[in-house]
Each structure stands twice: as structure tokens, then as C-alpha cells.
Amino acid sequence: MPVSVLIIRNNLPYLLKLALDAGKAILEVYETAFSVELKDDHSPLTLADKRSNEILCSGLANIGGFPILSEEMKQIPYEERKSWRSFWLVDPLDGTKEFIKRNGEFTVNIALIDKNEPVFGLIYVPVTGMLYYATKGQGSYSISLSGNHTLPNSYYEIIAHSKKLPIEHGRMGEFTIIASRSHPSPQTEAYINNEKTKHEVVNIISAGSSLKFCLVAEGKADAYPRFAPTMEWDTGAGHILVAETGKKLVRYDTMEILTYNKPNLLNPDFLVY
Numbered sequence: 160m161p162v163s164v165l166i167i168r169n170n171l172p173y174l175l176k177l178a179l180d181a182g183k184a185i186l187e188v189y190e191t192a193f194s195v196e197l198k199d200d201h202s203p204l205t206l207a208d209k210r211s212n213e214i215l216c217s218g219l220a221n222i223g224g225f226p227i228l229s230e231e232m233k234q235i236p237y238e239e240r241k242s243w244r245s246f247w248l249v250d251p252l253d254g255t256k257e258f259i260k261r262n263g264e265f266t267v268n269i270a271l272i273d274k275n276e277p278v279f280g281l282i283y284v285p286v287t288g289m290l291y292y293a294t295k296g297q298g299s300y301s302i303s304l305s306g307n308h309t310l311p312n313s314y315y316e317i318i319a320h321s322k323k324l325p326i327e328h329g330r331m332g333e334f335t336i337i338a339s340r341s342h343p344s345p346q347t348e349a350y351i352n353n354e355k356t357k358h359e360v361v362n363i364i365s366a367g368s369s370l371k372f373c374l375v376a377e378g379k380a381d382a383y384p385r386f387a388p389t390m391e392w393d394t395g396a397g398h399i400l401v402a403e404t405g406k407k408l409v410r411y412d413t414m415e416i417l418t419y420n421k422p423n424l425l426n427p428d429f430l431v432y
Contacts, residue, residue, distance in 0.1 A: 182285030184210040211251035250392040254368025264367035270395030280396030299324040299403040325378030334358035337380035346386035372397025383431035
């Protein structure tokens with residue numbers, strides 16, 4: 160078993176608590192009249208992004224000694240990070256636009272990248288208390304952290320309280336495509352129309368943030384096409400989550416598996432199927 164996977168197993172309770180703490184900090188801001196800033200790339204930023212980032216980065220610094228690449232940190236030049244074998248890849252608040260709309264469809268994303276591929280991913284949905292996680296070779300799971308549930312304090316206790324993904328949803332004969340709520344595109348429509356020629360019944364659902372990966376991993380959706388900009392921290396956690404259920408995340412142009420720690424952190428168009 161790779162050292163990175165052993166580190167995850169030994170620290171999974173801590174990682175769940177870290178995500179839970181970040182989610183609490185996000186919800187504290189969510190329930191106020193928060194303000195919105197614009198970053199240099201014109202994407203929105205809130206106090207919730209900043210507080211979650213502080214919690215996650217300070218906590219992850221205690222695990223494995225790996226460097227951290229986060230959306231809300233000063234970006235590290237490729238010349239420095241190209242020598243990284245393993246690193247934490249973090250999106251403290253994925254779906255800031257959904258957060259601003261107050262529709263609940265935002266997540267906390269943590270991934271561990273090893274040799275340019277994700278070997279661990281965690282996606283936490285603060286509004287519902289649902290947490291999804293996957294480790295390479297160990298499968299994908301979901302666990303509810305809502306209400307007064309006591310947080311499991313060991314790896315085996317966490318597994319015992321989790322549901323293995325995917326979950327059977329009785330969609331025999333149906334093909335369900337999940338698309339971005341905030342980033343529709345003509346290419347997505349073309350993909351949907353093409354799939355309609357292959358399947359008798361094609362359902363379309365929409366969701367924000369990394370929830371799309373979670374729904375594919377759960378088995379509620381069969382494919383997720385993305386023809387709008389994403390960064391590596393948007394996909395790292397979701398990538399391993401769907402991969403451990405037998406799905407693939409590939410570049411749409413070459414159909415090759417998406418890789419990480421690229422010179423340019425911008426992802427190409429991709430397809431989960």
C-alpha cells in the first residue's frame with residue numbers, strides 16, 4: 160500500500176473533522192449579510208472562502224508534511240511545484256456563486272495528489288451535512304455528519320457508518336446527464352443531443368459545485384460533461400470519488416485521463432462517464 164494511502168487511513172477521522180470545522184465556518188458566514196469581493200480573475204470571493212481556507216491549510220499542514228496548493232493562496236510557480244511528488248489540493252469553498260445565490264449547492268474539497276493523480280478525495284456539503292470520500296484502491300463512500308451524530312474516531316468506525324458507492328437507484332434503461340447549473344454552454348447541449356440518439360430515455364439534471372461528481376459517484380447520474388473553465392482544485396477530489404466507482408474523468412479532446420500539477424492549472428474540457 161502506498162505511503163500516501165497509509166497516511167490517509169491513519170488520519171481519516173482528523174480529515175473529516177477538518178472538513179466539518181471548515182463547513183461550520185462557512186455556514187456562520189452564510190447566515191449573515193456577507194459582502195462579496197472580486198479577485199483578479201473576476202471570480203467572487205467571500206469571508207467564508209477565507210475562513211475555510213485558514214482552517215483547512217493550517218490543519219493539513221499537520222498531515223504528512225505535504226505542500227498545499229489552494230485556490231485561495233498565492234499561486235506557486237510551476238518551477239517550484241514541478242518537483243512535488245505529493246501535495247494537498249484544496250478548494251475551501253467550491254461553488255462560491257451558489258453560496259452567493261444561497262441555494263446550498265456548495266462544497267469543501269480536499270484532495271491528495273500523488274505522482275500527478277488523485278489518491279484521496281473528500282467533498283463535504285455543509286448545508287446537508289453529507290460527506291463523500293474515496294481513497295485509491297479502497298472505494299468511494301458517503302457518510303452523514305448532520306444533526307447530533309458523533310463523529311467516528313477511527314478509520315474502521317468511519318467505514319462502518321458509511322455507505323459504499325454507487326447506490327442502486329433503479330434507473331434501468333435510463334441515461335442521466337448532470338450539467339453545471341451556473342455554466343451552461345452550446346457544447347453541453349450538443350453532447351446532450353448526441354446522447355439522445357443513443358438512448359431511449361435521457362434525463363437532464365443540474366447542480367452546482369462538486370455536487371455533480373457526488374451525484375455521479377452515488378449512481379444518480381451516468382455522465383457529467385464540462386465545457387466551461389475549471390481549475391485543478393475544482394476536480395481533484397471529485398476525480399478520485401468517481402474513479403473509485405468505476406467511472407473515468409477524461410479530457411474531451413483526447414479522451415486521456417485528466418492529470419494534475421500541470422504547468423497551467425486550468426483544466427481542459429472534460430467528460431465523466
